[in-house]
Amino acid sequence: MAAHSLSGMRPHVVAQVAVSLDGRTSGFDIDVARFYALATLWQEDVTLVGADTILAQEAAVRSAPHPGPRPEGPLLAVVDSRARVREWEGLRHLGYWSDVLALYADQTPARPPDSTISELVTGYDRVDLVETLDVLGSRGARVVRVDSGGVLLGALLDLGLVDELALLVHPVVVGTGQRWSDGHRLDLQPAGTEVFEGGVVWLRYCLSP
Ligand SMILES: NC(=O)c1ccc[n+]([C@@H]2O[C@H](COP(=O)([O-])OP(=O)(O)OC[C@H]3O[C@@H](n4cnc5c(N)ncnc54)[C@H](OP(=O)(O)O)[C@@H]3O)[C@@H](O)[C@H]2O)c1
Known part of the structure; x- marks a missing residue:
């Protein structure tokens, strides 16, 4: 539940x-x-991923085919309070996700002024994971699938936010x-x-x- x-x-x-x-x-x-x-x-509405998971894949994302966004695909939401992820456009065009959403905090370093990436800002120096899930739910997300090597998953487990x-x-x-x-x-x-x-x-x- x-x-x-x-x-x-x-x-x-x-x-x-x-x-x-x-x-x-x-x-x-x-x-x-x-x-x-x-x-x-699970047919997730949102794939929730940590920045380190994305950074481990950035070279592969750059060299992969980019057929464009998949409108019926999930949204890719990346926890990135230090604004380390660069390959937003490549991720958006991989052909798996419908769009990308950067999850930032108040203290996240400034983004390029011409950035067209949608952002959600929660928390002071780190993304507030509870508020993030609440906002995603209020925007209609029913199922969120977490893809993590353990660090982001651990933070979510500590907060009692994982159901399955x-x-x-x-x-x-x-x-x-x-x-x-x-x-x-x-x-x-x-x-x-x-x-x-x-x-x-x-x-x-x-x-x-
Ligand atoms: N075997 C698998 O299924 C699998 C899946 C995914 C990845 N991987 C591998 O795992 C590695 C990367 O995973 P990882 O475990 O190092 O990192 P990760 O799961 O990508 O998590 C790191 C992210 O979690 C955020 N975070 C951590 N604690 C937080 C908290 N309390 N509140 C808010 N945000 C928090 C960090 O925030 P900041 O933005 O502040 O740094 C960072 O963005 C790579 O080697 C990848 O290839 C394996």
């Missing part, structure tokens, strides 16, 4: 993460086709690197398991209120 907030209905927030057996989110070959095939099941979690577990132990969770206690209700070719396992959970 999506949580009620002061400004109306907060969207249902789901996070899907590709992980190694030891919970790392990078340092191994992700079954990308499977990841996105599964992710489309899906781990796509890959049969590899990486040994070092960022984990999807930093180890805080989470009570999860199992919501389904599927095993795919190659030993990739999809684990779905609902989070306790």
Whole structure:
């Protein structure tokens, strides 16, 4: 169930993460086709992504084909309180999202005066994630899918903002690197398991209120 907030209905927030057996989110070959095939099941209205996730993809975004915005696609909303993301136009034209939205804070460095990127400003020195979700909900978003290597996801989990979690577990132990969770206690209700070719396992959970 999506949580009620002061400004109306907060969207249902789901996070899907590709992980190694030891919970790392990078340092191994992700079954990308499977990841996105599964992710489309939620039909999200908004894909919520951290700046570091985008920065890790910027070179690929630059060199990818740019067929243009996909009107029926979700909105890409990027948490970027330090204004580090540059490839906004490339992201908008990747052919997956309908548009892009920069999530900034009051103290975010000045943007180029000719920037045409839509922005939502919340929080003082960091994006206020609660207010962001409330605003997205008030604009009609019903489902938000979080794409994070663990940092943004951790912040959302700490705030109790995640309703559903899906781990796509890959049969590899990486040994070092960022984990999807930093180890805080989470009570999860199992919501389904599927095993795919190659030993990739999809684990779905609902989070306790
Ligand atoms: N395996 C997977 O499924 C998967 C998915 C995505 C990414 N990745 C990998 O993971 C890495 C990047 O992910 P990451 O975990 O380092 O970072 P991330 O998930 O992109 O999160 C970083 C973002 O979170 C924001 N943030 C963190 N705490 C916050 C808080 N309390 N309030 C508001 N905003 C907050 C940061 O804000 P600022 O703007 O202030 O810095 C930054 O924009 C890359 O290597 C990428 O390839 C893996």
